[in-house]
Amino acid sequence: MEQILFGLTTIIVGVFGCAAWFWGSNFLLDAALPPRGPNAGRNITRASMIRPWLFLGPALVALGLYLVYPVFESLWRSLHDATGASWVGLANYRWLFSDPKFQESILNNLVWLLVVPSLSTFFGLIAAQVTDRIRWGNVAKSLIFMPMAISFVGAGVIWKFVYDFRAEGRDQIGLLNAIVQSLGGEPQTWLSIPFWNNFFLMAVLIWIQTGFAMVILSAALRGIPEETVEAAILDGANPWQLFFRIKVPQIWGTIAVVWTTITITVLKVFDIVFVMTNGQWGSQVLANFMYDWMFRGTPDYGRGSAIAIVIMALVTPIMVWNIRNARREMQ
């Protein structure tokens, strides 16, 4: 009860605080530089130079503090020892690249990067194309899109149940092992088979991301000009050709966007590995590896930050690409 009151109070204080800032600062600006009287013209020009910064102020402070500053702080920490007390140069990075667990993480991350965006986009494309052509398409879309609303941890529980293992011969309660056993196979502890367990973890993320890909690609498919499709049909293209030769090439731009967006998600993937295997049995990934060094046992902020910087470096090309696209669009 106390907590609810506390929460409500903060919402009210926060909302009023923000509103008060915007309203108050504008009011003060108008009072200091009144848009009337002898200097009206000059005042209006000056006020309109200052006003944007009043509107932007809180956002810039928050962005600067919570996103820009940490990048530099992490860079600085990655060049220092565990507690940040003394300068160690590139020692953390040298350690990183010789550490077998790091090599494992980066290899796994590369496999994730290859598999998850491509399969999510592929399934998303299929789902988009298929659901656009059936009468119950909207229901189907909703259901395929649903995992998007489920937390990674919740998805972890859902899939751990699918992968559940019982000794051979007993009734399997995990769906996957039940299928394998009914086909005459041997039940497996899927999440502890080195290397292949990565794919069982990836399945979870693909399951979540396909809906996202589907929604965006479906909008793109519907935006394709009718004439190109009709012309292809008149020329005798079969449905496969129509899809892969006519439609897909026209939405490459959107496919690229979906692909890069999922790539970013993959680079940051943490929760799934954290709750399902915690990086054991050769399934470590960068984000969870970083968490290990930062918050488990004796924290080593230097090494943890170095791993964070590696993730940042992997994201950077996409960031540059996005900025260039956005700038081109604005012009």
Place this chain on the structure above:
Amino acid sequence: MENIAGTKARLTWAVNLAALLLVIIWTVPTLGLLVSSFRDKDQIAATGWWRAAFPSTQSDFFRAGPAADQKQEGDLWVIAGNAFEPGQMVSAWGTTSKAPDALKPGEVADLKDGQQLTVAADGSYRLTSPTQFEDGRGMRIFFTSTQPPKFTTDNYVKVIGAEGLGRAFLNTMTVTIPATVIPILIAAFAAYALAWMDFPGRALIVAGIVGLLVVPLQLALIPLLKFHNDIGLGKSYLGIWLAHTGFGLPLAIYLLRSYMTGLPREVIESARVDGATEFHIFRKIILPLSFPALASFAIFQFLWVWNDLLVATVFLGNRPDQLVMTGVLRELLGSKGGDWEILAASAFISIAVPLIVFFSMQKYLVRGLLAGSVKGG
């Protein structure tokens, strides 16, 4: 012509089938956990959830009553009782672990020293002996039984109370609502400035925000935790609200700015000509018109904060009364890895709210997604 029509019908079939297959694969895992969350604990462990609607068989043993329970009937000493629940039926039973299903219900087993045991179909047993029983502990009776399907809400009652999920639900609410409202306010003003005010450096700031969209959260954890400790916030709700605000702002500003740029210029220009102040234009014109974009972002942020584990783990404490639901779920996965009734019910409580939000406001979510993905060239 006929031929073409035939192909078309077949294609329609194939398309419908493909869609059905996709929908099944994408919903069955969730369905499995949902069904399990309503099943009886023992039944979850005994049979797969897809057989939840059928009777389940279970093999186990129970102990006959101890010697202290015996009664004298004529010249026989008798221990009798029933360890079964109503509806549970014995299909076979036995007296040793080597042959646990050697006997049918109603048959009589001859034991040593003239003792006799019989187990009826409803699970009631009768152990007789010509001499007084001496062993303290009751003998083991092995059985294979079938149970009617049993559905219950006990699992939910249990996790909300005993596993602390009720408390965690409140914590999650406390984290999520302010962390959704505050960034919207801040971002709306910033987006308006970036969309409709002309000032030097505007393009640079927009580019910067597009760049910040992808900065990994992981980078921010340690510097900000340190910062919060330095300014005395420590691990508190205020800290996590600020953190989520910071992390959510790039997307919020980006989404709102794209939307506001598309608003009709004439409306804003004419308001300016009429002498309305920027603040007035923002409040009376921009905010109401931008409602769809505000709603999309609100849903995104709500889902993201509600489902977040990492930020909550780092910026809130890890005492049981401070955990959010994803945190509790994670703890349960560690400590109760095999207790699927607890995990399933907990998982469903934690995903219920996002699912309701998702299904009721899907329209806005889709619209936001379409606007939010940076368009490629």
